Amino acid sequence: MGTTASQLGKDLLSEYQELTFLTKQEILLAHKRFTELLSKEDKALPNPRIPMQSILTLPELKSNPFRKRICHVFSTSDMKDGSLTFEDFLDLLSAFSDSATLEIKSHYAFRIFDFDDDGTLDVGDLEKLVNCLTGETDDTRLTPDEMRQLINNILEESDIDKDGTVNLSEFQHVISRSPDFVSSFKIVL
């Protein structure tokens, strides 16, 4: 990334291709979209960050209930504000790309679902997850009873070592059997 960030160096581009699951076209498109989101003064910076707010305006993320989590997971910012550099952005797109492996997809999915970042999905995480999935409106919310039932069922199924939480390997075990995780865990620019 040069100072103007107008275009990517050739070497860098090929390195990005080596390191992500994206094709050249996709990387260039991503770069274009990224620079569009940058504000004027940011462009002058050597390694600009886009604040989470403007990342969330992307139509691809706008209606995603996990958009904030996604930003937080992929952000390398020290301030934990969910802002993304271009490389973070590429990481995001790579994990969500068509050709990414199940392993990397499930890894990031786990981190997205792990709301409190403690390395396991506990009851609180699952509750938040259900609330994300059922939307903000009250009529689609589950009642506490239903919620409890649901979470119990989930833990019964996937918590293989019965410690009350779902850890990464259990999660990956569950996910790897799913027929349509890979096809739906995708974001395309």
Next chain:
Amino acid sequence: MPRGNLITSESDIAITVDNAGDEDEVSSCYEEHEWGKNRVKGREKEREKKKRGNARKKGASRAGRGDEELEERAERGEKGRRRRKRDNHDGKGRERDEEEQAEEKSGRAAKNKKNLKNERTRKMEQEERDTEEGDAKRKKKNESAKREEKKEDGGKRAVKEKANAVKTKKHKKKVETSSEQESSEEEDVEEEEEEEKEKELRPESLSPEELEKLKEAVDEKKKLIQTLRGKPWPMKKKLSTLRESQEFLEKYEGALGKGKGRRLYAYKVMMTKKWMKFQRDFENFKTACIPWEMKIKEIESHFGSSVASYFIFLRWMYGINMILFGLTFGLVMVPEALMGRPYGSMPRKTVPRADEASAMDFAVLWDFGGYAQYSVLFYGYYNNQRAIGWLKFRMPLSYFLVGVGTVAYSYMVVIRTMARNANESGGGDDNSFNFSWKMFTSWDYLIGNPETADNKFASITTSFKEAILEEQESRKDDNIHLTRFLRVLANFLVMCCLAGSGYLIYFVVRRSQKFALDGLDNHSWWERNEVNMVMSLLGMFCPMLFDVISTLENYHPRIALQWQLGRIFALFLGNLYTFIIALMDEINLKRKEEEIVKFNMTVWEASLYNGTVPENSTAPPVTIHPADVPRGPCWETMVGQEFVRLIISDTMTTYITLLIGDFLRAVLVRFLNYCWCWDLEAGFPSYSEFDVSGNVLGLIFNQGMIWMGAFYAPCLPALNVLRLHVSMYLQCWAVMCCNVPQERVFKASGSNNFYMAMLLVILFLSTLPAIYTIVTIPPSFDCGPFSGKSRMFDVIQETLESDFPAWFSKVFSYASNPGLVLPFLLLMVLAIYYLQSTSKSFKEANVELKKKLQMQNEENKKKSKRAALKAAMDLEEARKAMTQAAEQQSNNNASPQAQKDGGENRSSSQRLHHGKNGRNATPLLTDQEGQLPATRAPVPRTYHHGNHGAPGYLPGIPRQTEARVHRAPSLQRH
């Protein structure tokens, strides 16, 4: 040697630690490339390494260790021993040395005597000397410690404490901690000196072993580069790792291999690089070549994966049709058009005199009559000449084989795709993770449209609720009799509909036959196109009717959808088969007509010969224009025409419904909404949804008709390609501009194989009638490639007899003997049965294994709990002993014997403390004291772990055992 024991346990720990956290892996990576630098920078390295050592908390991974060892050797080989300095204090270095020492101790004496020409052995020896000295030092130190204890008094004690303070300071400096270190500080200085001495000793050469190791490292780097993209690291880390390992590769790849080999090696390396680049570019090119990729992605991001799945299916169909088209076009139509006899040269290739006037009319052409009928588009045009053109192209054979090949290829593709889909979905226990899948995988991340997202929220909520209800099985079956009655009624109504539509089609086909006998010209457009129109209309309205009826049944939406699909399928199938049966009737009629024509022909021919050339009956009747020759009805062409018309009218209805039903409706709703009394957009007409299942069904049936008719009308695949091409654009446009996302969003890939199964059924059902006609009905006598034969497949026999050597046909006839074919079939059935039962047993074994794993898991947990308890107790005892010893010491200062005892006790307890300090375990231990009796060990944070967790990883267990193993040795030691 107790030390050896300690070391092994230590190294074990290092390995398990490697599994536990990513930090270690990282550090090993860093180490790997650090090495590359170090070799260049020489001594600067030590400082760096120390820094790194500070950053690292625990022992490094085995890989890291191996690397370092290798690194060290390589360096020694190149530059001599000077490097060996402070980094030996590094815990790992220490360990390694000691391991080596343990290994080599036995052979040491002998080796010492050897004349050391070999670099390697010299080095080893030096190492040994090192360690020997170290040992000596250690002993000395121990002794001194004991002496100190013996001479114990207040002043000395203070000195000792000072020494301890110094030690801990040193520890802090290094942080790299291991229990061995406590005895090794004093060696530091000495070893430093030693290394200074050794600096000059190393010449430049690498032994084969070292080369081997270097090669391994290079390969490892390569592997690392390849797998780097699959690692869940932030880009920065990936980038730096990539760069450094590339740098490393560049530096050392050339060093492998010598002289000539080196050149070759460098060349090879360069070529692989080029090849990689080419592959990547090719990959880019390939993705750029996939047609409609961007379009589909756009739709995907608006409507989710289910709508996109229809378009992907459409594209797949398009691909298949392209290949079918290529086959028929390249092997049948083009050869006949280029090399066959030209139009007008024979009766079957000429429009009859009676039709000549209207043969170019658009209405006739639209109906595929006139010139279209007498062209390569239809079966009747083809000549029965065995070989055509200068290529001696076997036309009839090719025609037959292409017909068979089309079907065979389709079967192959469909079944292969089904198998792949089944593979992808994993198979096996489908329902075991019902809830978890709903939870973790139900969100479609592609959805970028707020409306779709709202629908998705709603559907996810309902699916949760349903699942909970199902689980509870507390569904209130209120008035089961009423629901039952309603369901029976609904099915009855549907049956009525199906029967009615079947009869309607049959009736219409019969009527059209009557019209056809009367001559088409006397009838209106409607009467001529009745069959197709009725079929299309039925296909359009019956599903709606079914939808209405299905509200009676009060089924779960998913089940309702399946019923709906099943009914539409039945309707289409019924219609198609009625159509075919009616067509068979017509074929029979035509054949009767043909008999009459045939009889008339002979009469006509006889009269011809008698009238014009009565004397010379052998001369051919050249004077007669082929258009005037009477000819049979050629039922094959008729069948082909029917299918082509069907396809055309079907296509038209699809397009028109699309335009009217979707586009016009959207326009009306959009613009009339300004001046209407209710909200059109939200209320009654609203916008149409994209009906995935209906569209897929339409596509499947269309394909079925293609398969059925392709034998009699070679142009059908071409038509279908055209149709699919147009519908791709039209439907993409329609979806984007005038549809709203479905309310009933259902998963794409889940139903994928359902569609495929339907396609397979349709394929089977549509090839049945085609095969039936080919096998049982004799071909027409005066048209088509098989004219003059009693059956179409006789062409095979003919080819075998005339084009192959005699023995081949003999073998073939033996092989086709029922006595051979039947056992073969039986064998195949048996094989299928066998495979099926094995797969079943595998599945069972899978379930069994899973159970076992779970059991073992429980067991492990119990065990670990017990071990933890025991450890806690041991600790407690040690503690007690310690306090006792302390008491003894303070109380019985007088007696030297007791003093000594107490001293030993103390020293042991001290060592215990050191052990704790050494591995930074103090907090852990206190932790355990608090927690152990009650709970399991805190699970380490496992995020960065991803890539270790290989597929076969047992969920849950490794974490635990790790935690246990990691803890246990440190306790058991005391």
